[in-house]
Amino acid sequence: MTDPLSEHRETCVVLGYGRIGRRVARALAAGDNGPVLAGVVARDAQAVAADPAVRVFADLDAALATAPDLIVECASPATLAAAGSDILVAGVDLVALSLTAFADPAVEARLREAADAGPGRLSIPSGAAAALPLLRVARKAGIEKVRFRQTYLPSHWAKISGETDALQFTGSFFEGSVRAAASRFPFNLNAAVGVALAGLGLDDTTIELVGDPAIGNMRYALDIESLGAPIRLDIGPYRDRPSEGPDHTAYSILAMLAARSDAIIF
Structure with missing residues (x-):
């Protein structure tokens, strides 16, 4: 008896070849x-040279010309803002990672x-927070409050903000909407x-940004109030986390891609 799930395997293009895009592309190329x-679209084609089995497209138009089933965006907020709508209009499913593009209300409306x-x-993986299915359930039941820390x-905060004085990022230095923080x-x-997208939206989800000299790397804390019951999720800090992983963001993408053809879906 022929397994209907094995008759067709979707084709996927990875848009962006940084740390996460590289991990996703290599896993798919390995036949996971x-x-x-189908290939990757990389700003620097030389970056893909170490992976001869990976096809490099000259640009997004060249990738779309092959009619892939889906594109995984691992590039940048500017790339998602500029190309996301065109990908969807072309009839190609889009897995979007650079979600801070949604911070611009015009971009959010367009997408x-x-x-x-x-x-x-348009699909959004759980990413490093690994909480979107939980929020989806809570939203259906009724969410009273969502707070992210x-x-x-x-x-690290000083580096990514382009500041030289790290002291200003010690302790809780920002509290407000996710849109403002992003x-x-x-x-x-x-x-x-x-x-925020899975729950109350960017304007009604509260975020606190904290600098902790003793943290080692990172920590996420999510608090949800739904049906009168508090829900709390803590992730991190990692113990001796190497620079290339573990990476829950990349694995959340791979899990989402695998679920598209799984016989049992969670």
Whole structure:
């Protein structure tokens, strides 16, 4: 008897070849459960030279010309803002990672409109926070409050903000909406934006940014009030985390891709 799930494997293009895009592309090229890697779109084609089995497209138009089933965006907020709608309109499903693009209300409206119109579908992986399914359930039941807390070393906050004085990032230095925070740190709050999109939205989800000299690397804390019951999720800090991983963001993408063809879906 022929297994209907094995008759067709989707084709996937990875847009962006940084740390996360490279991990996703290599896993798909190795034949892990999920779609077939059609190739990557990389700003620096030489960066892919170490992976001869990976095809490099000259640009996004060249990738779309091969009619892939889906594109995984691992590039930048600017790339998602510029290309996301075109990908969806072309009938290609889009897995979006650079979620801080949604901090711009015009970009958020454009992406939502394109996703509503289709035919491509927009999917958002759980990422480093690993909480989107939980928020989806809570939203269905009724969410009263969502609060996210993101902690880095003060020196890390200073580095990503372009500041030289790390002392200003010691302790709790920001509390407000996710939209305001993501506008200030557009490359480091994708997990927070994902939490907001799955829950109460960017304007009604509260975030606290903290600098802790003793943290070692990072910590996320999520508090949800739903049905009168508090829910709390803590992630990190990692113990002796190497520079290349573990990376829950990359694995959340791979899990989402594998689920597209799984016989049992969680």
